Amino acid sequence: GQQLNQSPQSMFIQEGEDVSMNCTSSSIFNTWLWYKQEPGEGPVLLIALYKAGELTSNGRLTAQFGITRKDSFLNISASIPSDVGIYFCAGRNNYGQNFVFGPGTRLSVLP
Amino acid sequence: EAGVVQSPRYKIIEKKQPVAFWCNPISGHNTLYWYLQNLGQGPELLIRYENEEAVDDSQLPKDRFSAERLKGVDSTLKIQPAELGDSAVYLCASSLEGSTEAFFGQGTRLTVV
Numbered sequence: 001g002q003q004l005n006q007s008p009q010s011m012f013i014q015e016g017e018d019v020s021m022n023c024t025s026s027s028i029f030n031t032w033l034w035y036k037q038e039p040g041e042g043p044v045l046l047i048a049l050y051k052a053g054e055l056t057s058n059g060r061l062t063a064q065f066g067i068t069r070k071d072s073f074l075n076i077s078a079s080i081p082s083d084v085g086i087y088f089c090a091g092r093n094n095y096g097q098n099f100v101f102g103p104g105t106r107l108s109v110l111p
Numbered sequence: 112e113a114g115v116v117q118s119p120r121y122k123i124i125e126k127k128q129p130v131a132f133w134c135n136p137i138s139g140h141n142t143l144y145w146y147l148q149n150l151g152q153g154p155e156l157l158i159r160y161e162n163e164e165a166v167d168d169s170q171l172p173k174d175r176f177s178a179e180r181l182k183g184v185d186s187t188l189k190i191q192p193a194e195l196g197d198s199a200v201y202l203c204a205s206s207l208e209g210s211t212e213a214f215f216g217q218g219t220r221l222t223v224v
Contacts, residue, residue, distance in 0.1 A: 004153075031211055042115070042202050042215025043154065088153045098167060099213075101153030 004102035012108045019076040021105045023089030032072040033090040115216035123222045129191035136205030146202040
């Protein structure tokens with residue numbers, strides 16, 4: 001079946017630093033989603049991407065739909081302590097099909 | 112507006128016992144999902160409903176898992192009998208029909224001992 005890989009698996013950064021993470025797939029996707037999950041909570045949608053090459057921002061977060069349609073990237077600028085959590089990518093290749101989630105990138109922000 | 116409500120938040124049961132989880136989606140959301148999330152992994156879809164119809168249950172282990180959404184609103188997920196490997200977080204999500212934005216509940220953390 002379809003599988004997504006996320007890199008890095010975990011990261012520790014200093015408050016104020018920028019963060020970059022990515023998600024890759026062996027299959028082409030037509031929609032990419034990025035979610036954040038905090039301990040004891042369900043995932044919360046951050047950004048949705050619908051077109052190859054698309055660059056979309058949500059506050060300090062920016063995500064890009066890779067040109068090959070097999071990858072996506074999430075950047076967080078000027079990290080703050082509340083950015084701590086697990087960031088999941090999810091993709092699907094056709095409308096009506098289900099999203100496949102990656103294993104997540106665990107972000108820790110040191111004060 | 113209330114979000115997706117799940118209960119219970121936590122459940123500890125002995126293996127071979129039955130267990131049920133309940134989900135009330137956001138009002139007006141036709142699509143309801145049940146996901147399984149193992150520790151350190153992303154959510155995996157178990158079943159997706161459009162109104163009261165299960166449109167995708169291909170990943171639901173039907174020998175021990177069952178789900179229902181009788182009136183197209185709230186839903187229950189049951190495991191009978193539970194096995195040690197079923198210990199995980201069970202997430203419910205809902206969305207408007209056709210929307211990519213699914214809203215998740217807080218989940219039920221199941222521990223089978």
